[in-house]
Amino acid sequence: MSSYVLIDSPGVPIKAWTRGVxxxxxxxxxxxxxxxxxxxxxxxxxxxDVHWGMGATIGSVIPTVGAVVPAAVGVDIGCGMCxxxxxxxxxxxxxxxxxxxxxxxxxxxxxxxxxxxxRDKGSWGEPPRRVTNLWKAHxxxxxxxxxxxxxxxxxxxxxxxxxxxxxxxxFIEVCLDEGExxxxxxxxxxxxxxxxxAMVFIEKAKKDMAGHLGDLPDQNLAYLSxxxxxxxxxxxxxxxxxEFARINRQVMMxxxxxxxxxxxxxxxxxxxxxxxxxHHNYVAAERHFDxxxxxxxKGAVRAGAGDLGIIPGSMGAKSFIVRGRGNPxxxxxxxxxxxxxxxxxxxxxxxxxxxxxxxxxxVECRKDSGVLDETPMAYKDIxxxxxxxADLVDIVHTLRQVVCVKG
DNA sequence: ATGTAC
Numbered sequence: 001m002s003s004y005v006l007i008d009s010p011g012v013p014i015k016a017w018t019r020g021v022x023x024x025x026x027x028x029x030x031x032x033x034x035x036x037x038x039x040x041x042x043x044x045x046x047x048x049d050v051h052w053g054m055g056a057t058i059g060s061v062i063p064t065v066g067a068v069v070p071a072a073v074g075v076d077i078g079c080g081m082c083x084x085x086x087x088x089x090x091x092x093x094x095x096x097x098x099x100x101x102x103x104x105x106x107x108x109x110x111x112x113x114x115x116x117x118x119r120d121k122g123s124w125g126e127p128p129r130r131v132t133n134l135w136k137a138h139x140x141x142x143x144x145x146x147x148x149x150x151x152x153x154x155x156x157x158x159x160x161x162x163x164x165x166x167x168x169x170x171f172i173e174v175c176l177d178e179g180e181x182x183x184x185x186x187x188x189x190x191x192x193x194x195x196x197x198a199m200v201f202i203e204k205a206k207k208d209m210a211g212h213l214g215d216l217p218d219q220n221l222a223y224l225s226x227x228x229x230x231x232x233x234x235x236x237x238x239x240x241x242x243e244f245a246r247i248n249r250q251v252m253m254x255x256x257x258x259x260x261x262x263x264x265x266x267x268x269x270x271x272x273x274x275x276x277x278x279h280h281n282y283v284a285a286e287r288h289f290d291x292x293x294x295x296x297x298k299g300a301v302r303a304g305a306g307d308l309g310i311i312p313g314s315m316g317a318k319s320f321i322v323r324g325r326g327n328p329x330x331x332x333x334x335x336x337x338x339x340x341x342x343x344x345x346x347x348x349x350x351x352x353x354x355x356x357x358x359x360x361x362x363v364e365c366r367k368d369s370g371v372l373d374e375t376p377m378a379y380k381d382i383x384x385x386x387x388x389x390a391d392l393v394d395i396v397h398t399l400r401q402v403v404c405v406k407g
Numbered sequence: 408a409t410g411t412a413c
Contacts, residue, residue, distance in 0.1 A: 074408085075408055075409075076408050076409085079408085112409085112410090113409075113410075114410090114411095122409095156410095157409090157410085166408070166409080167408070167409080168408055168409090169408090170408085189408075190408095191408085191409080192408090192409060192410070194408090194409095195408060195409045195410080196409085196410090198408095199409090
């Protein structure tokens with residue numbers, strides 16, 4: 001049974017669930033910077049997948065009182081995972097999984113969204129009616145209210161990105177659990193519009209603090225203070241973007257399920273036995289240690305007692321469906337994945353395409369040089385990461401990928 | 408991560 005270790009801090013305590021996993025020096029330095037902010041409630045919690053990120057480390061939980069740090073939430077507001085268990089089993093799957101991969105790629109726009117004049121596959125030309133209806137029912141009104149005050153948000157990819165995957169480490173997978181049941185798993189966030197919202201408020205925070213930015217250990221830790229217009233607007237905007245991200249994942253999952261249902265040769269199946277949709281890049285108002293605060297989980301998942309969460313490994317590694325243990329010292333949180341061991345550039349330098357092909361030989365996935373920065377060797381050992389957080393979550397299901405779609 | 412400009 002693991003527990004946290006204390007990292008030397010010039011400010012509030014830094015409690016780290018990192019026993020048995022590497023902790024890079026640049027991550028420690030960043031944690032110490034964050035711990036010095038005057039707005040932290042109680043302490044900072046560090047997850048075993050921690051690594052350097054813009055502003056604050058990815059894989060950390062930062063509770064604040066009276067302020068919020070937009071760059072700590074990050075540019076992919078509401079980024080997270082969605083998973084469903086189906087009633088299909090491994091023996092229902094065809095020998096060649098390529099057809100299934102193509103069907104999923106066809107059903108969900110993925111990849112870069114190019115400029116307006118160029119052809120692109122990353123957004124809807126014409127969003128399906130289901131997407132437009134969800135937008136109108138849950139997102140349109142809030143978006144108009146934000147656009148009234150922030151007209152720069154008007155011309156963003158918003159509706160045309162609802163139900164689309166994106167690029168980088170965003171993916172869709174078909175997995176098998178320990179009982180050979182088929183699952184669908186996907187990773188995505190709030191796409192273009194969430195990115196723009198984040199950029200706008202990261203700038204506002206720096207401007208609002210212009211007079212005393214020099215007092216901060218890092219300019220990217222600039223915060224918006226409660227009582228200011230920008231603080232209230234950011235909280236409104238970030239919650240809206242998080243809802244966009246959640247619905248984005250829901251729509252993609254619906255399209256994956258219906259696309260696979262349309263494949264010839266598969267039996268009828270259900271996909272509603274176990275459904276999980278969780279953010280791992282977000283802010284939420286919660287109560288911890290007898291105080292209302294804003295909890296920023298940057299690469300961390302809520303793990304309250306009984307909460308279901310998703311912890312993906314990497315291409316070719318295991319992923320986990322977990323149940324939270326509600327550990328108060330972690331602000332009821334767990335890691336969001338394996339965490340990078342190597343930066344994208346370092347991974348591309350260190351490994352060859354042949355290394356990647358060997359590491360992913362059991363997975364129907366991209367095997368070109370464009371995904372070398374996502375190769376399994378670029379990530380920490382997921383088993384060590386899970387062991388280090390044994391007092392934060394219990395493992396409910398262990399999944400292995402058989403198909404992986406990347407943007 | 409995303410969009411846009413180089």
